[in-house]
Amino acid sequence: MKEELRRLLDTCLENGTDEDLRVIKQLLEGIQYKINRNRRTYIDGLLQMETSYDQNSCEITIPITPVIHNNLNIVHGGITATVLDTTMGVLANRLLPEGYGAVTNQLNIHYIAPGIGDSIRCKAEVIHKGTKTMVISGKAFRSDGKKMAYATGTFFMIKKE
Numbered sequence: 001m002k003e004e005l006r007r008l009l010d011t012c013l014e015n016g017t018d019e020d021l022r023v024i025k026q027l028l029e030g031i032q033y034k035i036n037r038n039r040r041t042y043i044d045g046l047l048q049m050e051t052s053y054d055q056n057s058c059e060i061t062i063p064i065t066p067v068i069h070n071n072l073n074i075v076h077g078g079i080t081a082t083v084l085d086t087t088m089g090v091l092a093n094r095l096l097p098e099g100y101g102a103v104t105n106q107l108n109i110h111y112i113a114p115g116i117g118d119s120i121r122c123k124a125e126v127i128h129k130g131t132k133t134m135v136i137s138g139k140a141f142r143s144d145g146k147k148m149a150y151a152t153g154t155f156f157m158i159k160k161e
Helices: 002-015 018-036 042-046 077-094
Strands: 050-053 057-063 100-111 119-129 133-142 147-159
Touching (some): 018 042, 077 133
16 A cells, blocks of 8 residues: 555656645645544544634634635635534534534535635534534634635434444
């Protein structure tokens, strides 16, 4: 496996554009970030998620780079959805008792403005916490402060096995 990866990387380094090389660097740094910071998921590492909490909310910020661009050179809507879902899910999981986990049941997103600038900051807050489900709202902001998306998510609370 290591030799195959070395050959693939060598080919990419030889034939890639400057932008391709910047993307390869970011992807490798993301994997290194996951390993060095003991992150739980590759998405966390690859997107370089920085997370902060207070008692009733969660925020995740990621840098905007070509890795997350669509063909219009703005943030791909699926990346915005991923970061919103992650932010809301992290909050849901933090509020559950030991031995339980939250999984997304429904996710609804309204895209408001294009994802441009230096970063995306997503903030999640609980709307309702029941005995089996939680409803959480999320907002995504560009680095200039403009809201770029609004979301709601319903999360099932399940017992871990």
